[in-house]
Amino acid sequence: MDTAPPDRSPTLDDVAERAGVSRSVASRAINNVGNVSAPKRAAVQRAVRELGYIPNPSARALATNRIGAVVLAVATDQPGIFADAFFAQVIYGISVALEPTDFTLTLVLAGRPEGRAKLQQIVRSRRADGIMLMNLHGDDPLTKLAEQATVPVVYGGRPLRGEPRWYVDTDNRGGARLATEHLVEAGHRRIATITGPLSLEVAEARYRGFRDAMAVAELPAGRVEHADFSEAGGAAAMTRLLQAYPDLDAVFAASDNMAAGALRVLRAHGRAVPGDVGVVGFDDLQTAQHTDPQLTTVHQPVPALGAEMTRMLLSVLDGARPTPLILPTRLVVRGSTRTTDRR
């Protein structure tokens, strides 16, 4: 018997020996780089199959300085951000885009200092070939880390200041504008908005889109409360809005969660939706379909966001120099807004 010892997984040398070629030829055959004659290539492939050979990634990484991993870093310290499906959907998109490749996804929650340190460690020690960075707040120290990184960084959403070289974003401004225009068309005039935290570019952009539409419609855009994208925050903001502007007849909430909170408060105050007050959200997460009435909202392609970030990063790693990408949004009309002008 000359079967390989079963307690050790086969190495490239084993493959080479079995195929009757040198290690270099085996390596070249396996990696599909040139200069291997057809018969030897076939012999190597056969040996690989017979031995069940799998290259050792550590050894390969050591030799090539390429790891075969990308990291998704989410810059948040609040568990709440993981309370809805947004990031799950992003991750899903990334995973699908990564499937046909040999890359692996590493996940880092870079909110709290420990997580940041970890990300820094990963980046500095080259445990990943590239970074996807999401949810940066205005003055986030991660921006610096990203700038100094020796591996490419693709942003998901833009940071508040500066324009990174590579990013994928959603058309937040356009979407917010769409939502507001929809309310205007339905005959609403005293439209309020609940924004997200303005230290987030996405919140800022949606607020700007709201003001764009209001300006075009020549309506006052002063009915504003700020919240934190959460249901509770939305509810609190709605309460404040009702107190400050009891005459409001519509609300554009910059997230579905906040819209859900607003809906709850409106019902508690006896305001009918959409009869008395129209409500539009943003995101089109599952939540939007669970509210009563179901939420008219702006759909953004969340898995596509993850997938496109991944594709962009991979193309950069591949030497390409892609341009930033803005994904489209669209309005999904459900039950929380009237579709016809009643006045």
Next chain:
Amino acid sequence: MDTAPPDRSPTLDDVAERAGVSRSVASRAINNVGNVSAPKRAAVQRAVRELGYIPNPSARALATNRIGAVVLAVATDQPGIFADAFFAQVIYGISVALEPTDFTLTLVLAGRPEGRAKLQQIVRSRRADGIMLMNLHGDDPLTKLAEQATVPVVYGGRPLRGEPRWYVDTDNRGGARLATEHLVEAGHRRIATITGPLSLEVAEARYRGFRDAMAVAELPAGRVEHADFSEAGGAAAMTRLLQAYPDLDAVFAASDNMAAGALRVLRAHGRAVPGDVGVVGFDDLQTAQHTDPQLTTVHQPVPALGAEMTRMLLSVLDGARPTPLILPTRLVVRGSTRTTDRR
């Protein structure tokens, strides 16, 4: 000037040279293994600091055959499973538990064949030191993979058949029992249930808990429809239930999403909740608070599930032999059930 060339990150040799010791001593000092005198240890630490030395993980992995990564594999092919926050919460728990360690989290969606192949690749090539495996269906081929794996596998939830050596689960049966008992105590007698797919142990366990409680209360447990844990599936099942058992006065749905769907159908059929029909869900995800009325449900500690899986895996990697862990559930009473017996 004899500063290190800036284009190359410092290696262990650089550290050793600067500290005036040999590479071996430097290595031992850095890894805190014995036989290094105090002054040399201090010298090494100083050199590490001054040079900003970070060990190269690939080289270390190659030499030690330990990678410093664990993988979370989610055995699903439906994007829907990522539509709610469940897995996001698990991931959050894992990340937090991993933070104080040097381990990194790799995520694999092992639903579709490509993903499975990838997981297999990762396991066989030792790209990870251990696996956390979730959401196994009854006859999932991954079970085999897990059995053959040379690295430890911790299950999140039990597989339908067999009892793995290491797992963390939620007390699904007890929770379902709690939920059903609650309905019984509120005076309901014609209680139906909407189960999850019974190829999932979790669905099976919750169904069993329901029957447990019904048996104790000496009530018939035949009002049953099966669904897929989703909102739409829950709605469809509710429709079927109403048709088959128009007299039902309560529903235990095995997930919040299905309960939300049930709620929607009940309202459409003019059944008041909780007046005419009491509804209890399971999970206590965010959804449960967004429905109208808010959902009485069984709370399960999802981040803790992730965290405990992680801790268990790490302890196994550390040589310990922990026993399986069942996390407690508790009933959260909200608006979808009456709290007092009205009859």
Next chain:
DNA sequence: GGACGGACTGGAAGCGCTCCCAGTTTCAGG
């Protein structure tokens, strides 16, 4: 004072792979 044991040390051998480069073979063209 010499021998012995324990604490340290550092040279060197890998871990498994890639890739440079020198050498060999092949073959077309003159």
Next chain:
DNA sequence: CCTGAAACTGGGAGCGCTTCCAGTCCGTCC
């Protein structure tokens, strides 16, 4: 039949780290 270029091959030098082990140094005890 010879020459030179092109195609292919395989030896070997790393990549940066851990760890075995033989050796050195020291203090101590008889």
